[in-house]
Amino acid sequence: MEYVIEVSGLTKKYSNNRGIENMSFNVAKGEIYGFFGPNGSGKTTLMKILTGLCKADKGQALLFGYDISSQFELAMAQVGCLIETADAYTYMSGYQNLVLAARFYPSLPRKRVDEVLELVGLAPFAKEKVGHYSLGMKQRLGLASALLSSPQLVILDEPTNGMDIEGMVDVRETIIQLAREQGITFFISSHLIREMELMCSRIGIVNQGKFLKEASRSDLLESPHESLEQYFLAQIAEERERVSYV
Numbered sequence: 001m002e003y004v005i006e007v008s009g010l011t012k013k014y015s016n017n018r019g020i021e022n023m024s025f026n027v028a029k030g031e032i033y034g035f036f037g038p039n040g041s042g043k044t045t046l047m048k049i050l051t052g053l054c055k056a057d058k059g060q061a062l063l064f065g066y067d068i069s070s071q072f073e074l075a076m077a078q079v080g081c082l083i084e085t086a087d088a089y090t091y092m093s094g095y096q097n098l099v100l101a102a103r104f105y106p107s108l109p110r111k112r113v114d115e116v117l118e119l120v121g122l123a124p125f126a127k128e129k130v131g132h133y134s135l136g137m138k139q140r141l142g143l144a145s146a147l148l149s150s151p152q153l154v155i156l157d158e159p160t161n162g163m164d165i166e167g168m169v170d171v172r173e174t175i176i177q178l179a180r181e182q183g184i185t186f187f188i189s190s191h192l193i194r195e196m197e198l199m200c201s202r203i204g205i206v207n208q209g210k211f212l213k214e215a216s217r218s219d220l221l222e223s224p225h226e227s228l229e230q231y232f233l234a235q236i237a238e239e240r241e242r243v244s245y246v
């Protein structure tokens with residue numbers, strides 16, 4: 001199997017002793033992999049390490065077989081990402097922000113800016129100042145920016161944060177379409193169970209900095225639990241029991 005992300009034994013502890021501990025998992029090409037856990041479970045920390053925004057204390061993360069800490073440029077060459085909330089210049093329009101971002105990719109055709117605006121449903125608002133955008137529109141702009149260079153791997157931290165139902169459905173459908181038609185791999189974090197269930201082919205469940213369990217769509221369908229929510233609660237209960245035995 002061709003893996004786009006390989007994470008082994010990743011540990012990062014902040015000065016308060018929180019963070020992530022010994023996380024290991026792989027993501028195959030073309031998957032929509034969900035990284036699911038409650039607030040503070042370590043999703044953003046893991047994503048920051050994967051995109052070089054912070055360094056792990058221990059362990060290794062490979063993107064396309066390249067080590068993110070020692071081969072950063074090769075590892076990130078085919079990666080687009082949106083970590084935490086999307087940053088943009090509020091006094092410029094969505095279109096102008098993307099043209100600016102496109103300058104990082106000298107060979108990118110100008111029409112790609114129009115394409116990504118269309119893809120995320122922002123085309124009608126492209127000429128409006130970002131300062132007038134809602135949170136959901138800013139998230140869409142962040143997604144457009146992550147897709148700009150036509151990356152093969154897209155890493156998205158809570159991409160539907162602040163979106164209304166219609167926006168969430170649009171973004172979800174765009175992601176599914178890009179994975180299916182263009183073989184793009186997505187690694188997406190969320191604390192929204194329903195989003196994960198509807199979108200992802202596999203889900204890694206994290207809690208309190210630990211990688212608890214991985215579930216494929218068929219695991220979830222075959223499990224005796226009626227929903228991912230119940231499955232998640234059962235995994236946490238199992239982990240508590242395991243820890244109390246040790």
Ligand SMILES: Nc1ncnc2c1ncn2[C@@H]1O[C@H](COP(=O)(O)OP(=O)(O)OP(=O)(O)O)[C@@H](O)[C@H]1O
Binds near residue numbers: 045
């Ligand atoms: N810079 C930091 N300094 C100290 N502790 C931090 C720092 N960043 C994160 N943490 C702690 O590390 C843990 C994991 O945080 P992280 O932001 O990775 O979780 P998360 O799953 O992304 O949460 P959320 O869904 O709320 O964004 C939390 O307990 C958090 O308080």
